[in-house]
Amino acid sequence: MKKKVLLMGASGSGKTSMRSLIFSNNPATLTARLGATIDVEQNHVRFLGDLILNLWDCGGQDAFMDSYLASQRGTIFQHVGVMIYVFDVESRTTGKDLAYYHDCLEGLKQFSPDAAVFLLVHKMDLVRGPKNVTFERKKKELEEASSEAAVTVFGTSIYDESLYRAWSNIVHTLIPNASVLSKHLATFATACSATEVILFERTTFLVIATSTPTRLPNPGLEEEHDDPHQLDPTRYERTSELVKAFKYTCSRVRGEFHSLEMELHDFTAVLDEMTRNTYVMIIVHDPTIETAALKLNIRLARRKFEELQGDSIRD
Amino acid sequence: LNGHRKSLSPVARTKILLLGLRRAGKTSIQQVLFNKLPPKQTFFLETTMRIVKHIYDTVIPLEIWDCPGNITVDTLGAPLSQFTTLIFVIDIRDLYNQPISKLVEFIVAAYRENVNINFEVFVHKAEKLQEDDKIENFRQIHERVSDRLLDLSQEYEQVQLGFHLTSVHDHSLHEAFSRVLHKMIDSLPYLEDLLNVFCANSQSPKAFLFDIASRLYLATDASPVDSATYSLCCDYLQMLNSFGPLYKSITASPSRTQKLTPTPPPSASSASSPKSRSPSPPDNSTLPRASAHTNTKRPSKDIFYPSAATSLQQTTPATTLTYHLITPHLALLALVPTSVYEGRRGLLEYNVVFFREGVQEICDVEKETRGG
Ligand SMILES: Nc1nc2c(ncn2[C@@H]2O[C@H](COP(=O)(O)OP(=O)(O)OP(=O)(O)O)[C@@H](O)[C@H]2O)c(=O)[nH]1
Ligand SMILES: Nc1nc2c(ncn2[C@@H]2O[C@H](COP(=O)(O)OP(=O)(O)O)[C@@H](O)[C@H]2O)c(=O)[nH]1
Ligand SMILES: [Mg+2]
Known part of the structure; x- marks a missing residue:
């Protein structure tokens, strides 16, 4: 099953950088060396078992944009599952950016009317002063420019966890039966006396599903208040970011990251392979639970999840 | 004045x-x-x-x-x-x-x-x-x-x-x-001795005593330091420092460390197999280890010492990077063969306890001679 994902936006807005961070495990500091993308770079990224993302990184220079909208129009905008449009928060050509964005929306409406649209206000790290004020202003501007199209807007930067938050949400919309996975994770969490269980995709470390029922797609909304733990709302994306960074270190110096267990003051956690394509992290607060027992539980649950995962993407 | x-x-x-x-x-x-x-x-x-x-x-x-x-x-x-x-x-x-x-x-x-x-x-x-x-x-x-x-x-x-x-x-x-x-730590030779003993007894090719917040190493064993290994430990420590508060629960976390310490914990067997499904009988080789681990890991000590381990693949031999809190500010990071970490956990923990007592003694002496 292939899903076409369009990555669009002005030249220099950061598309190739985020792709290299999320899918190639390169560190943010190396992105400065990237050259402008010429035309479209296609990548097939095996994401979950048979779920293959067909990622189209579309070079954003005007000449390319003009051709996407004219002669290549059909090729570009056909069979799109998701369009991600990246805006540099510091852009000095906002008018032109919005005009191109508007034209791309038209193309999408014509050839893939059901595609989901995500807008990333990128390079948020460069914003001086209150970031949320800038973000809200940009968000409003973009929503207005989108007229009736339903869009989801995220603020992102390659230098912090915000990129993982956005991409986890994007990918989430591509996994047909993620809610089934969530339900089984909840059962597994109960069996482990765990507070929470999180399932990650293996290479990108994006969050696929969690045992905590609903993940709200909109940043800024509070978690339900009957939650007795009130865990940090940024924990998922920060976990992705932390593990990703450490994986990179390992790959550079000494073999490949495999698993992690922690018995810290505030919690116990085990992070280990669940299936061929996923990692699981179990968070436990009950001090009487041993990490060895958690590891055993993961081993026992592997086959079940291997089956489930196969089901969840065969829609 | x-x-x-x-x-x-x-x-x-x-x-x-x-x-x-x-x-x-x-x-x-x-x-x-x-x-x-x-x-x-x-x-x-x-x-x-x-x-x-x-x-x-x-x-x-x-x-x-x-x-x-x-x-x-x-x-x-x-x-x-x-x-x-x-x-x-x-x-x-x-x-x-x-x-x-x-x-x-x-x-x-x-x-x-x-x-x-x-x-x-x-x-x-x-x-x-x-x-x-x-x-x-x-x-x-x-x-x-x-x-x-x-x-x-x-x-x-x-x-x-x-x-x-x-x-x-x-x-x-x-x-x-x-x-x-x-060059400024007078007790350096003693710390190094303790690390050498730890490495010899744990088959560890490299161990560092780290200052946790600054990620400086205060001492290491006698084997040469290569920058790559030090970097790895530094990044590992940074990750653990960041993880520390991330899953803090306002209700469950405060009582956690208190519950951990006074009485020996009840058996973990209540949680040792998923109730909803058991695809295969538990593998025998893991179970005894899990309980042996219970016995050695938490002697009735008055303080809970956080620890962590991460295993790396495609190294020869397979390596586990361990972290043990030694004092509130210091941690021991060591590379140990995964076979030792998994098969001789009790021994490893014993070596850590021995090391910890040594370091704490040295810290006490430092404190005394400095006054305060
Ligand atoms: N400060 C900051 N810089 C970023 C961020 N993301 C990317 N950059 C920088 O932006 C520059 C351009 O990034 P690219 O990824 O090549 O941009 P692109 O959108 O692929 O450009 P085209 O391929 O020409 O369309 C690089 O120097 C990146 O290092 C970010 O979040 N913050
Ligand atoms: N590239 C680079 N810049 C650095 C480094 N260390 C400091 N800087 C930059 O050097 C500038 C001056 O640093 P500062 O600490 O204020 O210098 P001071 O006047 O000696 O205290 C700042 O802009 C820092 O970002 C480094 O290791 N590499
Ligand atoms: Mg590019």
Whole structure:
């Protein structure tokens, strides 16, 4: 099953950088060396078992944009599952950016009317002063420019966890039966006396599903208040970011990251392979639970999840 | 007034003087190491206008003097004899005459007052240059400083000068500062002995005693340090430091460590198999280990010591990187063969307990001799 994902936006807005961070495990500091993308770079990224993302990184220079909208129009905008449009928060050509964005929306409406649209206000790290004020202003501007199209807007930067938050949400919309996975994770969490269980995709470390029922797609909304733990709302994306960074270190110096267990003051956690394509992290607060027992539980649950995962993407 | 202040804070601190021209990177170094400033943020630091004294407590209590770039021996306003170490920061791309004159001026003045003072030169912002230029500039700076000193007098041949290539953007700064620190820790040989014993008994090829917050290593075993391994440990520690508060629960976390300690924990068997499905009978080889682990891991100690382990593949032999809290500020990080970590966990934990007691004793002695 292939899903076409369009990555669009002005030249220099950061598309190739985020792709290299999320899918190639390169560190943010190396992105400065990237050259402008010429035309479209296609990548097939095996994401979950048979779920293959067909990622189209579309070079954003005007000449390319003009051709996407004219002669290549059909090729570009056909069979799109998701369009991600990246805006540099510091852009000095906002008018032109919005005009191109508007034209791309038209193309999408014509050839893939059901595609989901995500807008990333990128390079948020460069914003001086209150970031949320800038973000809200940009968000409003973009929503207005989108007229009736339903869009989801995220603020992102390659230098912090915000990129993982956005991409986890994007990918989430591509996994047909993620809610089934969530339900089984909840059962597994109960069996482990765990507070929470999180399932990650293996290479990108994006969050696929969690045992905590609903993940709200909109940043800024509070978690339900009957939650007795009130865990940090940024924990998922920060976990992705932390593990990703450490994986990179390992790959550079000494073999490949495999698993992690922690018995810290505030919690116990085990992070280990669940299936061929996923990692699981179990968070436990009950001090009487041993990490060895958690590891055993993961081993026992592997086959079940291997089956489930196969089901969840065969829609 | 002075005497009064002394009696309030009687700890004898080891003093470090941080010198260098304006914008050389002194404040950045101090803030990145001891104040958790992300390296990228150093860009926004303002110029230091007067001496700022930072204190930091690790195995030994430190006092770091961050000076403005235009300071001279005369305007320092304190005798150089009271400093254990003088660190001079030079921007690797700087025109070398001015900083070197200044450095030489300080060396001459300090050496006159105290022949035992450690002189360290940080050739800084090294990541800005390509490998070849980096080495060439480093060599030139080294050579010019030595030449200038010898021009003044043959007596300066004795001066011990340490040169380091550093950058806040990688671990070279941490490694260099660790080496500088080692010369100031009187109990270093004892810590090293403890680490050597730990390594021998745990089949560990490398172990570090880390200061957790700064990620400097205070001591390591006798095997040579390679930067890659140190970097790995540094990043591991950074990840654990970041994970620490991430899953803190407002209800469950506070009672956690108390519950852990007083009585031996009930058996974990209640949670040892998923209730909803058991695809295959539990593998025997894991179960006994899990319970043996229960017995050895938590003797009725009065304090809970966090620990962690991460296993790496495709190394020969397969390696596990362990973390054990030793004191509230210090942690032991060790590479151990995964076979030892998984198969001889009890032994490993025993070695950690032994190591911890040794380090705690050394820390107590340090405290006593310093007063406070
Ligand atoms: N400060 C900051 N810089 C970023 C961020 N993301 C990317 N960059 C920088 O932006 C520059 C351009 O990034 P690219 O990824 O090549 O941009 P692109 O959108 O692929 O450009 P085209 O291929 O020409 O369309 C690089 O120097 C990146 O290092 C970010 O979040 N913050
Ligand atoms: N590239 C690079 N820049 C650095 C490094 N360390 C510090 N800087 C930059 O150098 C500038 C001056 O640093 P600062 O600490 O204020 O210098 P001080 O006047 O010596 O205290 C800042 O813009 C820092 O971002 C480094 O290792 N590499
Ligand atoms: Mg590009």
